[in-house]
Amino acid sequence: MNKPFKAADLDYDEDGPLYAARKKVYPQSVSGTFRRIKWGLMAFCLGVYYFLPFVRWNRGLGAPSQAVLIDFPNRRFYFFFIELWPQEVYYFTGLLIIAAVALFLMNAIGGRIWCGYLCPQTVWTDLFYAVERLVEGDRRERMKKDAAAAKWTARRFGEIVLKHTLWLMIAWWTGGAWVLYFDDAPTLVKQLATFQAPFAAYLWIGILTASTYLLAGHMREQVCTYMCPWPRIQAALTDEWALNVTYRYDRGEKRTSVKKAAELRAKGEAVGDCVDCYQCVAVCPTGIDIRNGPQLECIQCGLCIDACDAVMTRIGRPKRLIGYDNDINIHRREAGKPPIYRIIRPRTVIYAAVIAAVGAIMLYALLTRSLLDVNVLHDRNPVAVKLSDGAIRNAYTVRLLNKRGFDRVIAIDVEGPAGGTIHIVGVDSVTPDRPMIVIPRDQTAELRVLVTAPAESNPEKSIPVKFHVTDIGLGEAASTTDNFVSP
Known part of the structure; x- marks a missing residue:
């Protein structure tokens, strides 16, 4: 008969550690080709991140003048000449696909290029290391000072205070730059300085300041080793030619x-x-x-x-x-043979083709997208009403989107039941058979539209009904289809 298992039967040292203690790393400064590449990329990435919110872009009177802006209150995303609406979330899906496949392509060509040169953890940790060397000295000096930690002097205390002060300033600037992407940067900077900014701005600055200070100043390589999933993922995506x-x-x-x-x-x-x-x-x-x-x-x-x-x-x-x-x-x-390098191989070609295809689709959609759009929602209760004269009426909620920077006069036509008429509740038009309304610039208009089929041409069953909207001035048009329902 098998003896029941007991934890006490295990032979282990109760006083031993459950995990290996961290050994502090003291990277030494170095110069050379790859160090210069890292300096250049770090300067570029940090420059874009910190200063891009202050770049201006003229979009016309009354429109935001910030080149890159995530405008949550008005539900818009601005990127220089591009303005995206919530209905165009598929552009962000395309960007995520391109970013993921680009990461796979970098891995297939040069391993963890992203980790070594472009990852935010690497960039900010590099910056914090540079500050540490500037204040405390290079590898040997820092190791000696840490080894003599018990011998505190005023100079040593001042170095530590200065280092952490500079780290916190960088971390605070990092959090402050982040919130500037969500409101007009100069205005928000003034509000922050005079303590008139929204509470959410101060909250997120605090969160990002703390996370940057902890991750880049203290956790450093531990993030790459234990927290980041990419090293595990890329190992499964690489091949022998990478x-x-x-x-x-x-x-x-x-x-x-x-x-x-x-x-x-x-x-x-x-x-x-x-x-x-x-x-x-x-x-x-x-x-x-x-x-x-x-x-x-x-x-x-x-x-x-x-x-x-x-x-x-x-x-x-x-x-x-x-x-x-x-x-x-x-x-x-x-074996005495010359080395060979296969940058171009099926894996890299497929990755590059996917990036090119998705990019081309996004570019085509962006260049050909309509700046006038229409959406229709049929009333559900009741779906149709029979009037006293025998006519049948269906009601719809029509949402018009004007994505241009000026007001537009829009005409609405309906194609469906024979002899059908259209009426917009609450809108008096000079052309009742073809209602026209004005949609303010960069806004949506929600209308309640009634479509009526006369008694002599009542459809016996549900038929398609198409809504056409046309910009009277530019001739730009859009349409959508729903159903006209018989009781």
């Missing part, structure tokens, strides 16, 4: 010091180019050793490439001991 930051062990092994390597080469013995200097580890923002192969924590920012290139230059060895590569080329070089 270029990742790779230690070329075919050239680097076996490792030894510079002096020892020179002695071994003088004796004609094989020795690798890696001199075990650990510079690739020192500059890594997640603190890993790239020489241990692919790792979940690696964001593939390329800083280890710059650090290794600098060492190779100093010792007179070829650069790119670490570089964007894959295992296929490593094995080819071991």
Whole structure:
């Protein structure tokens, strides 16, 4: 008979930790190609984020003059010359599809390019690291100061206060810039400064200030390692041809010091180019050793490439001991074959084609979209009424949308029951058989419309009825179809 399982039967150390404690990472500053790329992209991304709300765009009298604006009260999204209404949410769906497939394409070409160069967590963490180095010094200085934490001095206290003050200022500016996308930026800045802004603005500034300060200032690489789902997802989407930051062990092994390597080469013995200097580890923002192969924590920012290139230059060895590569080329070089790179392959072609197709569809829809629209909703109770003279009347709620920046005179026609007439409740038109109304600029008008079929031409069953609306001045038209119901 099997003995019942008891937790006490397990052999484990009750005093042992349940998880590994975090080891603080002290990335060292580095210069080189990839570091310059990161600086440039960081400056561009932060510049767009912080200053775009202040860019003006003239849309005419009475229209918002902010180039990019999410106008919740009026339910509009403005992006330079583009104005989107809630009914056009499919444009945002297209943008999400393009963004997702672009992420897949970047992964298929160069691994976690997004993580290393464009991810907000990477960009803001880079900025916070730059502030930390400016105030406290580079890697060795920071490590010494943290090791001597018990020896507090006025200078050390001042450095810590200054660092966190600058971090909080950046975080506050980040939260403040975010809310500027939802209201006129100069006006909201004045309201914030005079404490007259809506409570929601202060609330979201506080939330984003706290999240930026915690994520970029304190959690840092922990976000990439434990919180972000993309490292797990991209591992399932990659293939053997994707270029990742790779230690070329075919050239680097076996490792030894510079002096020892020179002695071994003088004796004609094989020795690798890696001199075990650990510079690739020192500059890594997640603190890993790239020489241990692919790792979940690696964001593939390329800083280890710059650090290794600098060492190779100093010792007179070829650069790119670490570089964007894959295992296929490593094995080819071991076999004496030249490396090959397949950027264009079925996977990348399909991704690029999907991006191009969705982009083309969105562009076509944007260029050909009507700035006059009509929607119709049939009354449900009652669906039809028979009048005393035998005529049949159906009632509809008609919503007209004027997406232009000026008032428009709109004529409404109905095509359906023979001899049918149309009447708009509460509107007296000079042409009763073809009612005309004025729709203010950039607004909607909701009308109650009655369609009546005379007794001599009553339909015996439900028939389609088409509503036509026409701009008298421009000739622009739109239409929609519903049903005319018999009792």
